[in-house]
Amino acid sequence: MQANTIEVMAGRFRNSDGRKARPYTKGRQVDRLTKAEIKALIGESPRRDLLIEYLHLIQDRHGHLSSKNLAALADEMCLAQSEVYEVATFYAHFDVVHEGENPPPPMTIRVCDSISCELANAEKLVHDLEQASLKDVRILRAPCMGRCATAPVAEVGHNHVDHATLKKITEAVAGKHIHPAIPDYIGFDDYCGSGGYRLWKNCLKGRYSPERILDDLDTSRLKGLGGAGFPTGRKWRIVGGYEAPRLMAVNIDEGEPGTFKDRYYLESDPHRFIEGMLIAAWVVGIEKSYVYIRDEYPAIIALLKEEIAKVQSAGLADHLEIEIRRGAGAYICGEESAMIESIEGKRGLPRNRPPYVAEVGLFGRPTLENNVETLHWVRDIIEKGPKWFSESGANGCSGLRSYSVSGRVKEPGVKLASAGITIRELIEGHCGGMLDGHKFKSYLPGGASGGILPASIDNVPLDFGTLHEYGCFIGSAAIVVFSDQDNMKDVALNLMRFFRDESCGQCTPCRSGTEKAARLMAKPEWDMELLEDLSTVMTDASICGLGQAAGNPINCVFKYFPEDL
Amino acid sequence: MGNTIRFTLDGKTIESSDGETIWQAADRVNIPIPHLCYLPQPDYRTDGNCRACVVEIEGEGALAASCLRKPAEGMVVRSDSERARKSQSLVMELLMADQPSREKAHERESRLWEWAETLDTTSSRFPARDSIDRDLSHPAMHVALDACIQCNLCVRACREVQVNDVIGMAHRGHHAKIVFDFDDPMGASTCVACGECVF
Numbered sequence: 092m093q094a095n096t097i098e099v100m101a102g103r104f105r106n107s108d109g110r111k112a113r114p115y116t117k118g119r120q121v122d123r124l125t126k127a128e129i130k131a132l133i134g135e136s137p138r139r140d141l142l143i144e145y146l147h148l149i150q151d152r153h154g155h156l157s158s159k160n161l162a163a164l165a166d167e168m169c170l171a172q173s174e175v176y177e178v179a180t181f182y183a184h185f186d187v188v189h190e191g192e193n194p195p196p197p198m199t200i201r202v203c204d205s206i207s208c209e210l211a212n213a214e215k216l217v218h219d220l221e222q223a224s225l226k227d228v229r230i231l232r233a234p235c236m237g238r239c240a241t242a243p244v245a246e247v248g249h250n251h252v253d254h255a256t257l258k259k260i261t262e263a264v265a266g267k268h269i270h271p272a273i274p275d276y277i278g279f280d281d282y283c284g285s286g287g288y289r290l291w292k293n294c295l296k297g298r299y300s301p302e303r304i305l306d307d308l309d310t311s312r313l314k315g316l317g318g319a320g321f322p323t324g325r326k327w328r329i330v331g332g333y334e335a336p337r338l339m340a341v342n343i344d345e346g347e348p349g350t351f352k353d354r355y356y357l358e359s360d361p362h363r364f365i366e367g368m369l370i371a372a373w374v375v376g377i378e379k380s381y382v383y384i385r386d387e388y389p390a391i392i393a394l395l396k397e398e399i400a401k402v403q404s405a406g407l408a409d410h411l412e413i414e415i416r417r418g419a420g421a422y423i424c425g426e427e428s429a430m431i432e433s434i435e436g437k438r439g440l441p442r443n444r445p446p447y448v449a450e451v452g453l454f455g456r457p458t459l460e461n462n463v464e465t466l467h468w469v470r471d472i473i474e475k476g477p478k479w480f481s482e483s484g485a486n487g488c489s490g491l492r493s494y495s496v497s498g499r500v501k502e503p504g505v506k507l508a509s510a511g512i513t514i515r516e517l518i519e520g521h522c523g524g525m526l527d528g529h530k531f532k533s534y535l536p537g538g539a540s541g542g543i544l545p546a547s548i549d550n551v552p553l554d555f556g557t558l559h560e561y562g563c564f565i566g567s568a569a570i571v572v573f574s575d576q577d578n579m580k581d582v583a584l585n586l587m588r589f590f591r592d593e594s595c596g597q598c599t600p601c602r603s604g605t606e607k608a609a610r611l612m613a614k615p616e617w618d619m620e621l622l623e624d625l626s627t628v629m630t631d632a633s634i635c636g637l638g639q640a641a642g643n644p645i646n647c648v649f650k651y652f653p654e655d656l
Numbered sequence: 657m658g659n660t661i662r663f664t665l666d667g668k669t670i671e672s673s674d675g676e677t678i679w680q681a682a683d684r685v686n687i688p689i690p691h692l693c694y695l696p697q698p699d700y701r702t703d704g705n706c707r708a709c710v711v712e713i714e715g716e717g718a719l720a721a722s723c724l725r726k727p728a729e730g731m732v733v734r735s736d737s738e739r740a741r742k743s744q745s746l747v748m749e750l751l752m753a754d755q756p757s758r759e760k761a762h763e764r765e766s767r768l769w770e771w772a773e774t775l776d777t778t779s780s781r782f783p784a785r786d787s788i789d790r791d792l793s794h795p796a797m798h799v800a801l802d803a804c805i806q807c808n809l810c811v812r813a814c815r816e817v818q819v820n821d822v823i824g825m826a827h828r829g830h831h832a833k834i835v836f837d838f839d840d841p842m843g844a845s846t847c848v849a850c851g852e853c854v855f
Contacts, residue, residue, distance in 0.1 A: 118822075118837055118846030158838050171815065172837040172846070173824025180826040189838065421828070438828070443704045443724050596825075596832030597705050600743070602806065603750040606830035607782045621781055628746035631719045631739060632707040639718060 119172065125163040137168045140454075142436035143419055146179055155186040155194040181438040181595075183233070183420030184386050196227045198269065200260060201246040204232045205348040206539065206585050207239035207497040207571055216243050219257045225264055234422055234589055235348040236387050239497035239571070240504045249389040271390040274358040279401040282362035288407055290470050291366050294373060301331075301374040304473060311477035312489045313469075316352075317342050317425070317462030318537070318566035320555035326459065330449045331375040333457035339372055339380035340453055340460040342430060346385060346422035347538035348589060349569030352493040353463045355505040357391045360467075361398050367466030369402075370473075372411045375459050379412040381434050385425075386418045422593035426635050427460045428452075429595065440597045441635035464493060485509035485516075486552040492565075494553070496522050498572035499529040511552035514544075518572060529574030533652070537566030539586045540640035543579060543647040562646055579652040583644035584612045590641040601638030604629040608645065617656055619649065663727040666736045670727075677702070678722035678733055679709055689735045690744050690771045692751075693807035694723035699817045706807050708747045708771065712740045719743055745775050751805045753780035762800050785830065793843030797854065799834075806832050810853035818852045 132152065133145045145168075149160050156179050165175040179185045188194045200220060204213050220230045238244045241253035245260055248269025252259050263269075282288070293299055308324030315321045330337060341364075345353040357364060372380055382399075384392050396415055402408050416434055418424050424433045428442035431453050442448075452458025468491075472480045483491045488511025497503045501523035508521055514534055518524060525531050531546045536553060542563030544551075551557055558564050573582065591605040608625045611618055626642025633639045648655065659674035665682055672681045682689050683696070693706035704721035711722045714732035719740060727733065734740055748771065758764060758778060772778045791799035806825070811834070814823035822845055826835040836845035 117848070118844070119840065161838065171821030171824070173822060173826075173835060174815075176835060176838045177824040177826045181828045187838075423828075438825075443721060591829060594829040596806065596827070596829045599705070599707050599747050599750055599805070602830055602832060603754070603785075606785065607750065607753065610783045624746055625782075628743050628750070632710045632743040632747060633718070634704070634707075634721075 119158065119162050121162050121166040122159065125159050126166060129160060129163040129167050133164070133167065138436075139168065139170070140434065140436040142168065142170070142175065142178055143182070143433065144417065144436075146182075146185055147417055147419065150185055153194075154197060155188045157188050157194070158190050161187065178436065178438055181421065182418075185419060196229045198228045198248060198264060199231060200225075200228055200264070201231050201233035201236075202255070203234070203236045203238075203242070203244045203246075204585075205235035205239075205589055206535070206582060207235075207349055208242040208244055209585050210498055210571075210573075210577065211242035213243040216245065216255060216257065216260075220260065223257060223261065225261065228264060233387075233420075234593060235346060235350075237345050237351040237354045237385075239349050239351055239495065239569075242497060246387075271393065273390050273394055276358055276394060277360045277362065279362060279398055279405070282360070286474075287362050287470075288366055288402075290473055291369050291407065294370060299473070304370060304374050304469075307473050307477040308469075309477075311468075311472045311480040313465065313472060313480060314490070314555060315462055316464040316468075316493070316567070317427075318347065318540075320565075323461070323465055326449065326461075327371065327375050330377075330457050330459040333450055335376060335378070335457075337375060337377045337457045337459065338453045339368070339375070339377045340427070340430060340434060340448075340458055341368060341380060341382045341463060341466065342425065342427065342460055343382065343384040343388065343391065343463050344418055344422075344425035344430060345388075345463075345567070346425045346593075347540060347567050347569050348586070349495055349497055349535060349538045349571045350567040351495045351497075352505045352568070354388055354391065355493070355495075356464060356467050357388075357395070361391075361395060362402075363470055364463050364467045365395075365399060365402055367469035368413075368461075369408060369411060370469055371459065371461060371466060377411065377459060379414065381414050381416055381453065383416045383418060383424070383430050383434055386420050392417055421595075422589075423595045423635075423637060426637060429635070430460070431458065438595065440595050441637075443634055483509055484511045484554070486511040486513070488552050488554040488557070492553070492568050494521075494568045494570050496570045496572065498534070498570075499526045499531075499574040499577070500524070500572050501526055511554045511557070513550050513552060514546075514570070514572075515549045517553070517570065522572075525572070525574060529576060531572065532575050532577060533573045533579060535569065535571040535573075537564050538569035538571070539589050540564075540636065540643060541566045541569075542643040543582065543651065545651040548651075562643065562650065564640075579648050579655040580612075580617070583648045584609070586644040587612050587641070590637060594637060594641075598632070598634045598638060600628045600632045601634070601641060604633075604638065605641050608641070612645070617648075623649070661727060661729040663729065663731040663733060665727075665733045672727050676726065678711060678720075678725050678727050681727060682722065682735060687735065688774070689722050690748070690775060691723055692768060692771065692805060693809060695809055700809070700812055701816060703808060703812070706747065706751075706805065708744055710740060710743050710747070711735045712737045745777050748772055748775050748777040749780045750782060752777060753782035754785045754802075754805075756802055762803050768803075768805060791842050793841035794847070794849070795843065796849055797842065797851075799836075799842050801834060804834055806834075808834075810834060813852040813855065818850050820846075820848060820850060820852075822847045823853060 165172045245252045245255040247263040313323040424439040429439035433439045490510045492510040494506045506521040587609045591609045596602040626645045629642045690708040702723045704724040709722045710719035712734045788802045
């Protein structure tokens with residue numbers, strides 16, 4: 092580094108007392124041209140919280156992040172080089188290239204290797220792609236892309252290929268089809284034409300009071316549909332009770348393997364969510380909302396930018412500043428406090444609690460964090476009446492659930508059904524039954540985190556809290572169905588590798604525990620004592636839900652599928 | 657002293673005033689709780705990442721980091737329950753799995769080894785991580801990340817205590833790595849060798 096500088100400057104520096112000073116400046120220097128380029132790219136007065144957005148700008152322009160550009164960015168933002176570097180290397184969608192290293196090929200193919208895609212032979216697809224020796228292309232494995240009903244899935248550039256085959260992918264590569272396909276959705280005019288934003292306008296006219304909306308939410312028993320199931324009305328009241336200014340963070344970082352309901356709603360009816368967000372902000376007294384969207388959903392980023400702009404032009408969002416933020420490939424940012432860190436432009440490290448984000452959230456302010464589907468239901472609950480929602484449940488449960496179903500069923504997809512239906516009712520009544528030649532063996536009730544249940548436990552209502560006694564939980568209602576052709580030891584290893592790859596690395600139990608567990612679980616024989624100890628320490632001592640749930644696959648295999656070991 | 661509360665720690669009733677953490681209160685009454693990423697020195701922010709200091713709080717699901725958690729009136733805390741001790745020891749055993757053996761340890765009298773002895777966990781049943789090369793690029797200091805426990809004390813020393821802004825924690829998960837600038841050799845980085853991170 093800086094060899095030229097050293098030669099040119101050598102011997103020319105002397106301190107006043109005649110001692111030799113270091114003949115060069117320490118560390119990596121910034122060249123002026125690059126700094127001017129970076130300045131032109133990110134604009135005047137850079138904001139610390141936009142670091143990840145700036146990294147995207149550079150990565151999008153150059154296809155990677157060179158040391159030269161990163162150093163210039165750090166300098167322009169008055170940040171330590173290490174601070175920029177640690178953020179750039181945390182997120183999977185950034186490619187940092189050091190001096191003397193080759194940048195990645197111009198085109199990237201990501202193949203999903205999470206559980207639903209693995210069931211659909213993603214492994215063979217990766218192998219075939221590697222054998223095909225495509226020119227100027229690199230092939231990467233990637234975690235769940237939220238398209239599990241059309242597994243296996245690959246992404247060519249930002250173009251997702253459903254039911255991916257070698258042929259489909261090579262055609263996309265040859266045709267340079269690298270941009271996301273924008274789905275056919277209900278746009279602003281159509282949404283308004285069918286009564287959309289009427290409720291919101293009525294709120295502004297004073298026909299509804301914030302208290303009335305809160306009461307309806309309480310009566311509806313709507314709960315946080317991101318997975319935690321916290322009563323929505325109560326959350327809104329809590330945040331509203333803290334001193335202003337208050338902020339909002341909308342969680343569209345749908346990364347739990349097997350979950351794709353949020354994508355489904357945003358790609359079909361995005362304004363229903365926007366109207367819910369406007370109402371939430373008004374009721375709670377929020378002045379700015381950050382909409383955090385995972386980078387795996389480029390079509391949604393594009394369409395929400397367009398549709399939110401329309402809402403703003405129509406004068407419907409005058410009380411609320413809205414900022415869209417783009418994730419960069421990190422499952423952990425779906426954890427609410429990690430998302431807040433990421434919105435602040437940092438690594439997505441979950442925070443220790445207390446304090447809770449409702450009190451001390453974004454930029455230290457009280458923050459309302461809601462999942463997108465939770466907000467999606469607000470309009471219907473107020474318009475149809477809260478009992479319409481609360482009385483939609485089954486088997487003693489309350490409300491509706493959007494089950495994301497994938498795996499060995501005939502008709503996978505998002506199934507809107509009663510909260511509390513059983514897995515049998517879901518498979519037989521909503522998914523056309525099992526695939527031919529497959530016998531129902533087991534299921535994930537809540538993605539990678541929610542544990543694994545055997546087919547024998549098929550009469551338990553699927554809802555928040557009901558699966559606790561079986562060591563499982565429903566979370567985001569990502570149901571992955573397995574058959575007699577699937578080995579649960581292999582399934583558990585896939586899930587553990589996902590946790591290992593997506594652990595933020597902050598706390599010992601999760602960082603080290605998932606790594607050790609994945610090593611031990613790849614062995615032909617499982618060491619029960621060691622794996623149970625790992626599960627215990629991850630569950631009891633991890634900072635956040637990722638580590639606390641990472642032991643679930645281990646426990647469930649020992650408990651329910653000893654014959655698979 | 658205003659806002660005095662009473663809580664129970666390992667069966668003892670302790671009076672604590674506003675702002676003190678469970679660990680600090682325990683230290684004051686001579687109840688030792690393991691701690692690695694927490695350095696009770698001025699200017700060192702508590703971070704709660706190593707989880708060696710976890711304690712069991714009655715009525716709560718997961719264990720809590722005592723270095724961060726503040727006691728509340730009537731709280732019942734155990735640092736010596738079977739569950740708390742098990743996690744404290746397992747955290748230590750996980751870290752020990754990735755350490756050079758005691759004979760080859762770079763600093764045998766370090767706090768890590770002291771606590772390992774106290775917890776009777778100087779070896780590990782878990783498989784070790786892949787080996788890590790040493791950085792010998794600096795004339796005065798060597799960087800031996802094979803002994804790193806990712807506690808980020810050196811990041812806090814460099815960034816927050818001395819405000820030299822050289823050291824960072826890069827990458828994520830089990831790849832998380834202490835770096836100088838852009839993962840440069842220490843000797844070629846902007847490090848001014850202040851020595852705070854060695855402390």
